[in-house]
Amino acid sequence: MICPRCEYDEAYKVFEGEDTIWEVFRCPRCNFNWRSTEGEEFTSPAKYNTRFKLSEKQIREMAPKPPIPPLKV
Amino acid sequence: MPYRSLRDFIARLETEGQAVRIKETVRPEPDIRAAACAAARMPAGPALLFERIEGYGDKQVAMNVHGSPQNHALMLDLPKDTGMKAQFHELVRRFDCYPVHPVKVSDAPLKEVIVDNKPSLYRELPLFRVNPWDGGFYLSKACVISRDPETGENQNVGIYRLQVKDHDRIGIQAAAHHDIAVHLRKAEELNIPLRVAIAVSNDPVTSLIASTPLRYLEDEYAMMGAIRGEPTEVIPSERGNLDVPAGAELVIEGEIIPRMRFVEGPFAEFTGYYSTCMIQAEIKVDVITRRRGPIIFENLYSGVPWTEIDYLQALNTCVAPFKQMKADFPEIEALNATYCHGYCSIISTRMRFGGFAKTLALRYLSTPHGITYPKFIIVVDDDIDPFDLQQVMWAIAVRFRAERDLVVIPNAPGSTVDPAHLVRGITTKVIIDATKPVFPDIPLADASIVDIPPETVIWAEEIMKRRKVSI
Ligand SMILES: [Zn+2]
Numbered sequence: 001m002i003c004p005r006c007e008y009d010e011a012y013k014v015f016e017g018e019d020t021i022w023e024v025f026r027c028p029r030c031n032f033n034w035r036s037t038e039g040e041e042f043t044s045p046a047k048y049n050t051r052f053k054l055s056e057k058q059i060r061e062m063a064p065k066p067p068i069p070p071l072k073v
Numbered sequence: 074m075p076y077r078s079l080r081d082f083i084a085r086l087e088t089e090g091q092a093v094r095i096k097e098t099v100r101p102e103p104d105i106r107a108a109a110c111a112a113a114r115m116p117a118g119p120a121l122l123f124e125r126i127e128g129y130g131d132k133q134v135a136m137n138v139h140g141s142p143q144n145h146a147l148m149l150d151l152p153k154d155t156g157m158k159a160q161f162h163e164l165v166r167r168f169d170c171y172p173v174h175p176v177k178v179s180d181a182p183l184k185e186v187i188v189d190n191k192p193s194l195y196r197e198l199p200l201f202r203v204n205p206w207d208g209g210f211y212l213s214k215a216c217v218i219s220r221d222p223e224t225g226e227n228q229n230v231g232i233y234r235l236q237v238k239d240h241d242r243i244g245i246q247a248a249a250h251h252d253i254a255v256h257l258r259k260a261e262e263l264n265i266p267l268r269v270a271i272a273v274s275n276d277p278v279t280s281l282i283a284s285t286p287l288r289y290l291e292d293e294y295a296m297m298g299a300i301r302g303e304p305t306e307v308i309p310s311e312r313g314n315l316d317v318p319a320g321a322e323l324v325i326e327g328e329i330i331p332r333m334r335f336v337e338g339p340f341a342e343f344t345g346y347y348s349t350c351m352i353q354a355e356i357k358v359d360v361i362t363r364r365r366g367p368i369i370f371e372n373l374y375s376g377v378p379w380t381e382i383d384y385l386q387a388l389n390t391c392v393a394p395f396k397q398m399k400a401d402f403p404e405i406e407a408l409n410a411t412y413c414h415g416y417c418s419i420i421s422t423r424m425r426f427g428g429f430a431k432t433l434a435l436r437y438l439s440t441p442h443g444i445t446y447p448k449f450i451i452v453v454d455d456d457i458d459p460f461d462l463q464q465v466m467w468a469i470a471v472r473f474r475a476e477r478d479l480v481v482i483p484n485a486p487g488s489t490v491d492p493a494h495l496v497r498g499i500t501t502k503v504i505i506d507a508t509k510p511v512f513p514d515i516p517l518a519d520a521s522i523v524d525i526p527p528e529t530v531i532w533a534e535e536i537m538k539r540r541k542v543s544i
Contacts, residue, residue, distance in 0.1 A: 005208075014240065015195035017128020022101075024195060030336045030350075031238040033209035037127075038102050038202070052206045052339065054350060062352045064334040066249050072262040 003027035004034060004048040006059065030054050075150070075301035076276045078182075078320035079135065079371055082148065083122060089153055091119045091144050098125040101201035109136035109374035113381050117143045122369070129199035131367035138371060139277060140381035145388065148277040149300070157460035161388050161395075161407055164300070168392055171291070173298025175307045181319035182364040187311065189360040193240040197323065197361050198273070198370050200237055204341035208350065210237045211340060214373035214385075215325075216272045216283040217245065218315045219253050222260040225314060229253055230293035232284045234340050235271065241358040243271070244337035245329065248489070250445070252289055257329060257354060266328035268313035269356060274322035274371040279305065285389035286442050311360045322370070323363035327356045343386065344413055345377035346492040378413065387411040394440040402433055409459040415446040416491065419459035422452060427514030430506040431480060438485075438502060445486050445498075451505045468507040472517065478506035 001011040008029040015024040022037040040047045076082040086092035093112075099105060105123060112118040118141040123134040139145055143153040146160055155163075188197065200210035212235040221227040229252040236244035247254040253269075260267035272279070282297045294316065297305040307316035310326055317324045334352035342348045375382045388411065395408040404423040412418070422433050430452035437443040437450060453459060453468045473479075480503070487500025494500060510516055 015193070018130050019128075021128040026239060031209065031236070031244065033238065035102065035202070037100065042205070049206060052347075054336070058350070059336055059352075062336065062350065065351045065353050066247055066254050066257065068332050068334070069258050069262050071264055 001025055002045050003032055004043055004045045005032040006030040006054040007045050075303055078276050079274045082277050086120050089147055093119045093121055095123045098127050099123050100127050105134055105201050106203055106374055110376055112137040113140040113379060117141050126199045132199040133367055133369045134199055135369050135371040137381050139385040145384050158407055158458050161391055164388050164392050167300045170299040172295030173304055175294040176304045178306045178308050178319050181308045183321050183324055184362050185365045187362050192358055192361040194237045203374060206347055207340050208338050214280060214371055216275055216279060218270045218317060219256045219267060221256055222267055230283045236337055243356040245354050245356055247354055261331050264331050266331055268328050270310045270315045270317045271325040272318045272321040274369050275318050276320045279318050281389055284386045286393055322368055325358055326360045327358035329354050329356050341375055342490050343375050343382045344490055344492055348490055390415055394442045397440045398436050406455045407459050417449040418447045419451045419465055421455055421457055421459040423455045424508055424511045427511050430508045434504040445488050448500045449503050452508055454508045472509055473507045480504035
């Protein structure tokens with residue numbers, strides 16, 4: 001499964017609703033979660049809102065919040 | 074009577090016509106967000122209880138529980154038509170009853186079911202995406218409890234945005250100015266996990282105080298008691314040494330993984346804008362305790378104001394800076410910091426002498442809340458209700474003289490989530506002094522205000538009576 005947001009190809013199903021009425025997927029790289037019933041603009045990598053897409057580079061360059069403090073010795 | 078749980082409060086809201094049950098099956102997306110947005114935007118918006126959510130069995134969702142002045146008044150056990158200014162003064166009065174310490178109980182419904190073998194957030198909660206471009210399913214109204222890991226003291230209860238990322242993983246936003254960030258920093262300096270408990274679906278005062286900017290050493294549970302008028306009940310967590318609200322529906326326990334950050338967000342914030350994606354701390358969940366079903370999952374819709382957050386994080390935001398200012402300047406009458414967490418704020422005051430409005434505005438900017446959040450401050454006289462914008466705009470219209478009463482302070486500290494920033498965390502502060510000039514300032518040329526006829530109050534009642542008959 002390809003993540004609609006960052007297009008990582010190891011996204012996978014984590015859960016399903018009663019009678020499999022929907023399924024929830026997660027991306028282990030960008031942590032995006034989505035439900036199969038949300039509509040193509042949320043589930044399709046080609047149709048996901050470009051303003052909210054994430055690239056590997058963007059993820060690599062993200063600042064930590066809060067910053068990690070130095071270890072106390 | 075103080076409410077012991079969310080269920081108690083929903084029952085009261087229902088008797089007052091301030092809660093609506095949705096019995097039909099709704100979709101997790103987009104139905105819940107759309108209905109919650111609608112409820113918050115209508116006058117006297119009710120709480121919503123969704124009884125059937127597609128795919129989630131008998132699990133229920135509650136939204137907009139604090140989402141109107143009426144619900145806020147009922148939370149405080151005041152008549153539901155109590156105005157905002159009166160609610161503000163009542164809240165100030167009750168803050169002065171602090172501390173009313175919590176009592177520990179040994180049993181509560183939230184201990185009926187204990188899931189400590191592979192707990193799954195997806196299985197236990199009817200999760201849904203709050204806003205379309207949120208990075209996942211958020212717990213937007215849950216209370217996070219933690220302690221200083223060095224001393225085991227200074228227990229804190231706060232509402233932070235929580236993103237469910239996996240069965241047992243939750244992203245947490247611990248911004249540097251949040252109390253939990255102090256606990257996290259100490260734990261990370263020692264490279265040890267920080268134990269946390271997350272209480273979901275609480276009595277309304279618990280959520281109110283968890284979202285109130287108290288001082289670091291102030292005890293949220295003792296403040297809840299002060300607001301409730303009787304001690305709040307807490308029960309020990311399963312692991313670690315935390316007190317959790319005994320009235321909660323469900324408690325998630327776990328630990329923040331030290332010195333690691335993971336992709337989190339975006340999330341639609343109180344500003345009505347999405348925040349950016351960042352790498353943030355993450356909680357590893359190890360036990361969930363809950364009521365036997367059906368569970369009610371309370372969550373919060375945030376979007377373009379007015380939404381529930383503008384009622385929940387509103388009067389409580391005003392009280393702390395008001396009290397800090399009042400200690401120095403007893404002339405201050407009220408503070409309305411309800412617009413985007415105080416980005417726009419209105420101070421009403423009596424005037425000690427000419428120019429005094431500027432003194433008060435600058436004092437506000439030096440309170441802990443005032444340092445960053447406020448960027449547009451209006452000061453009005455005590456004949457103006459700062460919670461009534463018609464009156465405030467009248468004061469600006471007739472009392473404000475731009476050449477003397479406009480103050481601009483560039484390059485000042487600002488909120489980091491203000492979408493209008495040029496440099497994140499830096500803003501320009503504006504003070505609008507809309508008070509009547511008093512000695513030794515030059516008085517207004519036309520200083521005679523038209524009296525409101527004293528019989529107006531009587532007539533207003535009469536007119537309302539006749540109106541009710543005709544309806
Ligand atoms: Zn992804």
